Amino acid sequence: MxxxxxxxxxxxxxxxxxxxxxxxxxxxxxxxxxxxxxxxxxxxxxxxxxxxxxxxxxxxxxxxxxxxxxxxxxxxxxxxxxxxxxxxxxxxxxxxxxxSYIDGMFPLKIREEKLAAMGYGFHCQCRRCEAERSVQSELKEYSSQYHELYENAALEVQGAVTSTVHTHIENCPACTELSAVYDGILGKLNSLSSLTNLEKQWILGGYSSAFLAKWLVCGYASGFSPPSDFATPQALQLVEAMKATVPGMLRTLSFATMLATAAQKDKNQVFALVHRLIQLALDECIRVYGKQKFDVVSKLMEQSAEFVPFF
Structure with missing residues (x-):
């Protein structure tokens, strides 16, 4: 236009x-x-x-x-x-x-629904959507499960964040089931040779809430302790996927900062993982707020950890 x-x-x-x-x-x-x-x-x-x-x-x-x-x-x-x-x-x-006109951290089906509901009048044909459509039949089972579980999982996460008493994962069935969906997606993506690594990251980023739901409920219940249970290579993999999918999101910055903080508290944590998480958080802060002085970036990162990286 x-x-x-x-x-x-x-x-x-x-x-x-x-x-x-x-x-x-x-x-x-x-x-x-x-x-x-x-x-x-x-x-x-x-x-x-x-x-x-x-x-x-x-x-x-x-x-x-x-x-x-x-x-x-x-x-x-x-x-x-x-x-x-x-x-x-x-x-x-x-x-x-x-x-992105919508929250892009969702699978294809939900993104299409959100665009349609807003009345934009177009069918997105970006590279990410086309890549996901090419394997839609292989991911159909996981997409349907995610679609059914997300709203209830969101309520469980909200309850865990706002509750004055610890919420245990046993009381959050939707979060537990979503976690299994995420594990299934990981396994399926490893078997799809038709996709590039970047295209796999796009799909993984769309299912990020499936990982974050259980991660957050368990984290808020335990005070993210022990840190080794939360600052894991799988969590690092997801941060990188989220950055590749929709860079410049406060949600990703919050998640990366929380991970970096947890990793720094773990005396047995591998230095390379800690360093990588801090790098990712710093870089995402620039993608969200633009280039700033280091002391400003540090303050913005600190504030980002107050947000819940799910909504």
């Missing part, structure tokens, strides 16, 4: 002198639809960390023309009334800038 002359959107412009074709009929439904598919949601955080964030919706002119991809190359950050578009991975010359 060609971006129109920005002067048309200047509050001081004389619209009557414009040669741009226009329909002066007021169509409330059309206006609301345009607002819905071109607006951005964001959280406004209070200086009081105990206060919940306020959910806001706004329209920004140029960012509204950025197209969607389920594996985007940029992220967005709202500061005050300004929106920053941040490169979340290396971008080649003449490569189109893309963002």
């Amino acid at each position: 060609e971006v129109p002359n920005v002067k048309l959107f200047d509050s001081n412009s004389n619209y009557k002198e414009s040669n741009t074709p226009r329909d002066l009929q007021f169509d409330e439904k059309r206006i609301m639809h345009i607002m819905n598919v071109n607006s951005f949601e964001g959280d406004l955080y209070s200086t009081d960390t105990q206060q919940p964030a306020t959910r806001l919706t706004g329209v920004w002119f140029l960012p509204s023309f950025i197209n969607h991809s389920c594996s985007p190359n940029s992220s967005r950050l709202v500061v005050g009334e300004a929106m920053f578009i941040i490169a979340s991975r290396d971008i080649a010359e003449k490569e189109e800038i893309t963002i």
